Amino acid sequence: MATEEHAAEGLQIHPMDQFVVKPLFGDGPIEFYTFTNVTLWMGIAVLAVLALMVLSTSRRAIVPSRSQSVAEVFYGFIHKMVDDVAGHEGLKFFPYVMTLFMFVFLSNMLGLIPMSFSTTSHIAVTAVLAAMVFLTVTLVGLYRKGFGFLGMFWVSSAPMILRPVLALIEVISYFVRPLSHSIRLGGNLMAGHAVIKVFAGFAGVMGVASVVPIAAITAIYGLELLVAAVQAYVFTILTCVYLRDAVGDAHH
Amino acid sequence: MSTEAVAEGATSLCVNEHGGAVGMPQLCGEWMPNQIFWLLVTLVVIYVVLAKIALPRIGAILADRKGTITNDLAAAEELKQQAVAAEKAYQDALASARTEAAKIVAAAKAEIQKDLDAATAKADVEISAKTAESEKSIAAIRDGAAAAVAEVARDVAGEIVAALGGGADAKAVQAAVTARLKG
Numbered sequence: 272m273a274t275e276e277h278a279a280e281g282l283q284i285h286p287m288d289q290f291v292v293k294p295l296f297g298d299g300p301i302e303f304y305t306f307t308n309v310t311l312w313m314g315i316a317v318l319a320v321l322a323l324m325v326l327s328t329s330r331r332a333i334v335p336s337r338s339q340s341v342a343e344v345f346y347g348f349i350h351k352m353v354d355d356v357a358g359h360e361g362l363k364f365f366p367y368v369m370t371l372f373m374f375v376f377l378s379n380m381l382g383l384i385p386m387s388f389s390t391t392s393h394i395a396v397t398a399v400l401a402a403m404v405f406l407t408v409t410l411v412g413l414y415r416k417g418f419g420f421l422g423m424f425w426v427s428s429a430p431m432i433l434r435p436v437l438a439l440i441e442v443i444s445y446f447v448r449p450l451s452h453s454i455r456l457g458g459n460l461m462a463g464h465a466v467i468k469v470f471a472g473f474a475g476v477m478g479v480a481s482v483v484p485i486a487a488i489t490a491i492y493g494l495e496l497l498v499a500a501v502q503a504y505v506f507t508i509l510t511c512v513y514l515r516d517a518v519g520d521a522h523h
Numbered sequence: 524m525s526t527e528a529v530a531e532g533a534t535s536l537c538v539n540e541h542g543g544a545v546g547m548p549q550l551c552g553e554w555m556p557n558q559i560f561w562l563l564v565t566l567v568v569i570y571v572v573l574a575k576i577a578l579p580r581i582g583a584i585l586a587d588r589k590g591t592i593t594n595d596l597a598a599a600e601e602l603k604q605q606a607v608a609a610e611k612a613y614q615d616a617l618a619s620a621r622t623e624a625a626k627i628v629a630a631a632k633a634e635i636q637k638d639l640d641a642a643t644a645k646a647d648v649e650i651s652a653k654t655a656e657s658e659k660s661i662a663a664i665r666d667g668a669a670a671a672v673a674e675v676a677r678d679v680a681g682e683i684v685a686a687l688g689g690g691a692d693a694k695a696v697q698a699a700v701t702a703r704l705k706g
Contacts, residue, residue, distance in 0.1 A: 303560040304557075399562055
């Protein structure tokens with residue numbers, strides 16, 4: 272899967288090379304603390320958060336500037352989402368959800384800059400994000416509701432004979448959540464970026480006809496912008512849906 | 524991407540000797556501690572920035588704006604009430620001014636009437652006094668005229684007698700004229 276080789280023409284496409292983690296300085300082994308391109312692009316995401324959410328609101332204007340309006344839109348959007356989906360109790364987790372959304376959204380967008388490194392296309396990253404949500408929901412649910420939290424698996428509206436079966440299905444689906452939650456995000460990002468790279472490889476060897484793959488890249492780039500935004504939205508709203516199990520009165 | 528410097532030896536299972544990816548880089552276990560560590564650092568930084576600075580600030584801005592809008596609406600409502608009250612006061616003042624004016628006009632009319640009546644009465648008195656005086660004068664003049672008529676008649680009679688050739692003495696003429704005038 273790594274390379275598609277057309278040995279006769281010497282066409283070398285390496286769509287996965289863009290995902291390689293490299294040290295920023297030297298090329299020694301990568302320890303957990305090594306400054307890598309992961310560090311660089313996560314740092315840029317932090318700077319983007321600072322610029323968008325802190326710098327733009329520093330004037331605290333009643334009549335907002337454009338950048339302050341953007342910050343307010345993000346705030347209002349996620350605040351309303353948490354309030355509507357997770358319930359009023361879920362607003363305690365608003366900063367947490369906002370952190371997830373801002374990181375995923377900005378990383379997705381930064382990943383679309385040519386030559387950049389998409390941190391959210393890595394399963395290791397999205398799996399940690401999803402595991403954090405899973406652990407938060409499970410621990411908060413058990414803490415707040417105690418044994419009652421497990422009642423979520425026991426579908427009391429179903430006939431008694433079906434309940435054990437449904438409970439098994441519910442438990443399985445509960446534990447599959449972090450997997451689907453993380454792979455949905457990472458897979459979408461990785462696939463789109465790899466496809467763009469494959470088309471770019473075609474464009475490199477097709478001479479004048481390369482306008483075709485370049486047009487395709489342009490179209491896919493537009494689609495990837497949509498994917499970047501939509502996947503950030505989906506990741507966040509699923510987080511809110513899961514949080515409702517922990518803090519709201521869960522009705523399935 | 525594959526034009527990076529050649530990696531020294533086979534230090535990694537995930538990249539080949541040209542620095543290219545071997546298999547899926549997403550599944551490379553030896554990078555994961557690095558990714559996870561930096562992810563956690565990043566998330567903590569973003570969380571602190573958002574929770575301690577950005578979100579309270581934006582929340583305060585939105586609350587401020589809501590308050591300002593509410594206050595402005597209330598102020599507008601109050602001004603509207605004031606305008607309505609002012610218009611009512613204006614109308615009231617206009618109405619009372621009209622009544623007042625009507626009253627003043629009536630009073631002035633009464634005053635004028637009184638003056639007029641007094642002047643008329645005074646004029647009537649004067650006129651009646653003048654009339655009485657005139658009547659007296661007229662009576663005196665009439666008496667005077669009657670005496671003059673007798674005298675003229677006597678003189679004329681004397682002259683006529685003299686002209687006819689008679690010699691009439693004054694006494695006889697006098698008596699005759701007086702007799703005629705009485706007759």
